Amino acid sequence: MVRSEMTSKAAQTESDEPIWLAELPRSTARRDAAPPRVDICVIGGGIAGVATAFHARRAGLSVLLLEKNRIASRASGRNDGQILLGLGEHLNRLVSQFGEEESRRLWEFLERNSEETKVAIRTLGISCELKEEGGLRLSISESEQRELVESARLMEKEGIPHSLWTREELGRKAEWAKGFHGGLFVPGEAIFAPAAFVRGLAEAFEKEGGRIREQEEVLAIEGEAGNYLLKTASDLSLEASMIVHASSALAPQLDRSGFLDRVVFPFRGQVLLTGVLDSKLSARIPCWAMSSHFCYEYFRKHGDRLTLGGMRWSVKGEETGTMDDSRVNPEITRNLWAWLQEHIPEAASAGIERVWTGIMAGTPDGLPLIGPIPGQQGEFLCCAFNGYGMGFGFLAGKLCCELMTEGRSELPSAARFAPRRFT
Known part of the structure; x- marks a missing residue:
């Protein structure tokens, strides 16, 4: 994608139709x-x-x-099609908010939803590009990595399948991901076309x-x-x-x-879709449900492209209170693109193909x-x-x-x- 096209996408204010x-x-x-x-x-x-x-x-x-x-x-x-466990939150934070027993029940509900969703897809013959390859939580700081270590300890205690990766292990298993301090792999997560x-x-x-x-x-x-x-x-x-x-x-x-x-209360999320990745890079990126920064940024592969969402925390008001999904926030687009350039730099040459928003509903807890x-x-x-x-x-x-x-x-x-x- 030429620079003028990239500049146009970064300044765009109208929402594209979501790829899904x-x-x-x-x-x-x-x-x-x-x-x-x-x-x-x-x-x-x-x-x-x-x-x-x-x-x-x-x-x-x-x-x-x-x-x-x-x-x-x-x-x-209008989301990015991830079937997550634990609200995308690190388990230690769920335990801090709800306690161990309630967090266990909440995790069980989400595990059961994941399994019953997959069963429904298979038994009903729904064609939705289901990929059951797991999920990866990435840490962007040493403090977040310590929280992943604590989450892994709690998962071990509860018998939840997982794999904790150090920075060095992440470098071997996901060498295309840059600037992270480690990761926590959760095999029960999945992606699909929502x-x-x-x-x-x-x-x-x-x-x-x-x-x-x-x-x-x-x-x-x-x-x-x-x-x-x-x-x-x-x-x-x-x-x-x-x-x-x-x-x-x-x-x-x-x-x-x-x-x-x-x-x-309503709030607006924003997602971008890259253009076609280099074929060698695409082959190296697994079909995982992925996130970083406590799930404030989330991404996954879709065919030979990447979707990347989040960054509402980076703008004033955090996109809370809006009901308009016909518009996108150019500042968020630029911040998402900067994240991609920093953390998956090889994908930057693919440019941005689409940008869209979606309105979600939140509750105090x-x-x-x-x-x-x-x-x-x-x-x-x-x-x-x-x-x-x-x-x-x-x-x-x-x-x-x-x-x-x-x-x-x-x-x-x-x-x-x-x-x-x-x-």
Whole structure:
């Protein structure tokens, strides 16, 4: 890529289409016939909404999923496609925040999500470029390396598979990575094409008899548990016994209780895609889920290119509070590019092919909201994954389904995700 093209990308303010959406076959919007009444109406067609709808339909319930845009068109199609364990955080930090016992249950939930996601991909025949080669956490300082050492000690205690690498070992196993002090390899992590997975799961849901209406914006919810009425922008009126809010940062707009306005905040992530790497360099970089700087920067290989995201911490306001994924921040683009030049310098000659953003939803404790809205019997949440939707999503949908149908769940950390923790 010539210098003028690089300069243009670094100054770009409009978001490109994410590679995950650009590579999908073009299709017309799903507009399944909407039955007059369903057991469950799911609002939001990302990983959480589609997974909840899928599990609920398999449980024998009538389910309608409504999506304002297209399936996986927002956060689920705008991340970098990593299935992580431990929130991407080093385990010592999880233990510091939640304690050893709760951290163990949280890790178990994420491990189970990873395994059940992979099983679903295989059994449902979803084509989404799944690579199960593990993940690598890289340290950018001696202090972070000490935290990786402590995390490895805790993993050893809990029997979690891992491999701690010194700077010298990293130099032998990943010689293309420069300027790091060591790493922690986690074999249970994986990468895939996230939008392809979510749309494949949506197709499986439809084959089970579920209904999907894309480009169907919900404007208002009326009524109460057992007898909800939803009104949409296309003048559709639908009745449902239960409702699931799974529209991520948009969920507060339909929450009549005001609860979500108090506990959910939007923030914007940014990802770039390099051009085609030199073939010899591409062959040397494994298909790992990778991150550095406590997962503030994250990257992976996609075909013969690299995706690299993060750096929102490097700008004023950290991109918190924005709901606009049609724009990118040129300062973040430049900072991501500087990171690439420093840490994978051989990739710099490939230039930047695309830059995009995605809006995520966060909570004060960094954990999702899965369960009934406090004081709103019959309305459930499955949202606010703090940027780790692919690490939670498939099993989160199962948990939400169990809470709706049985009122309880034996899944690990189920109580920790309950929205009532903020009341």
